[in-house]
Amino acid sequence: MTAQPGTRAGSPPPWTRAGADEVAYDGFARILHRPLLLPDGREALWDIHDSPATVSVLALTHDDRVVLVEQFRPGPDRVVLSLPGGLVDDGEEPVAAGVRELREETGYAVTSAELVATVDPPSHTRPRHVVLARGAHLAGAQHLDELEDITVVVLPVADVRRRLPTGRLGATEQTYLALDHAGLL
Known part of the structure; x- marks a missing residue:
């Protein structure tokens, strides 16, 4: 055959x-x-x-801490700690969307960002992108969407790695991919 x-x-x-x-x-x-x-x-x-493409951002500060967001998620019906991210607008590049979402959700800007993975979920029409950003620094206030209520949490990479195997961290797959690409697993 x-x-x-x-x-x-x-x-x-x-x-x-x-x-x-x-x-x-x-x-x-x-x-x-x-x-x-x-x-x-x-x-x-x-x-x-059938949803738009999404992007998650692993944003590292100069001292290798990770910028995360904590917010209520209706699916698991609890507050979830996760990577910042959101929808990629029509015609928008994933890296630009990731940097925009990071700034809106956390107030953090970055000195560099790169696309490190694109995942095609088995029952979705569009991909999930993963961006690794470096040089994250607080640059202003959050600019949240109407239905967003987000607390910014900054943790050492070691703390994020310890949380990953629990399965309780949002965007687990994307976090693993970005940490692996950064050589931080």
Whole structure:
């Protein structure tokens, strides 16, 4: 058997679309129903989260502390400590979006920033970007959106690393990717 383009020998064959996506729900989140044809001929209707691309920022201060945000999250129904971040606007580059979100949510600016990873979640239509920023320094006040209530927390890298394996830190995957890229794991 020959592998299809983009797959390894022995990889399962891809599923194919069996029709147009239909909007199942359109509120704060948008959910699509995607009809798919499985390789064995069965049809499946898959729920897909259709949201804009997002960005998370691991912002390091000059003394290697991490700028974090603490805010209530309705999904887990608790206050969560996480990386700053948010939506990437149409036409906006992920790094620019990350620097903007960091400044809005925390009041911190940075001297440099780079895109270190782009993750394609399995049931989402758009990626999650990870930005590593250095030289973070307080440059002004927060400029929060209407539904944001954020406390800024700055912790040593060692404290962030200790929290990661607990699974209680928001943006865990993005935090691991950024710390690994920075050589701080």
